[in-house]
Amino acid sequence: MVNPVCARIIKVIPRTYNVKSIRAAVDGPMEFKAGQFLRIKLNNDKNLQRYLSISNSPTEKGYLEFTKKITDSDFSAAFSILKPGDMVSIEYPYGAFTLERAAERIAFISGGIGITPIRSMCKFAADKNLNLDIALLYANNSVRDIAFREDFEAMQREYSNLRVIHVLCEKDTEFSCIVGRINPDIIKKEVPDYLERFFFLCGPPSMVEAMKGLLAKELGVPLGNIITENFQGYQ
């Protein structure tokens, strides 16, 4: 059981037209592993709460960052007007979607906002210059949906062990990407050593299930090499 603590909002960062990051600080050390999540309760009369992944890395000290896709829910409405100085209640850390579960070669597969814990793990690996080989297949509808795009570009410049492959449904002539949906051919081409990698899958449950089935049934990846995080609440 994790006790709730009060956290003060210190910064709000728009990531895309419908994704927003919020940074909050609590008193004392903020200990968590890259990839873990928290429960946030908004201190308002509706008592709204959600699970959100921690999108910063433990190497980025002094705050906890969580990043929400803004929908038309009451929670999203209350979340999107949070401002520096506001207080929220959080419980953390939770979860085992963490790097300790993998070996040296990793493939991350993210659907949309499922990037948040993966961003945390990639940043941790980059800051620590970990001896890993990371391929990230990052699926989105269009370029404007890519959260943390510049962030990943900077990470790739500084940490050559990270390779990001964008997979978009909509073609964009000015952006280097694969057009379509992640399928076995894309994985075989972009991650040819897929049988030797640990896969981390994160996103809406339907996407995670589809990717797990594709990897295990069509590509023969052992189930023990597939680690998943389901963002319950998205289709």
Ligand SMILES: Cc1cc2nc3c(=O)[nH]c(=O)nc-3n(C[C@H](O)[C@H](O)[C@H](O)COP(=O)(O)OP(=O)(O)OC[C@H]3O[C@@H](n4cnc5c(N)ncnc54)[C@H](O)[C@@H]3O)c2cc1C
């Ligand atoms: C471990 C974990 C980490 C997550 N990390 C993130 C993150 O980093 N960023 C992010 O944007 N979202 C994350 N989510 C999803 C998030 O908790 C919300 O469910 C999601 O954002 C939808 O909430 P909403 O208020 O936008 O929409 P809503 O309209 O409230 O939710 C859409 C539908 O989902 C249902 N629902 C909401 N929460 C749950 C739940 N926990 N279980 C089952 N059904 C539910 C609602 O009843 C509704 O029918 C995470 C979820 C989990 C479990």
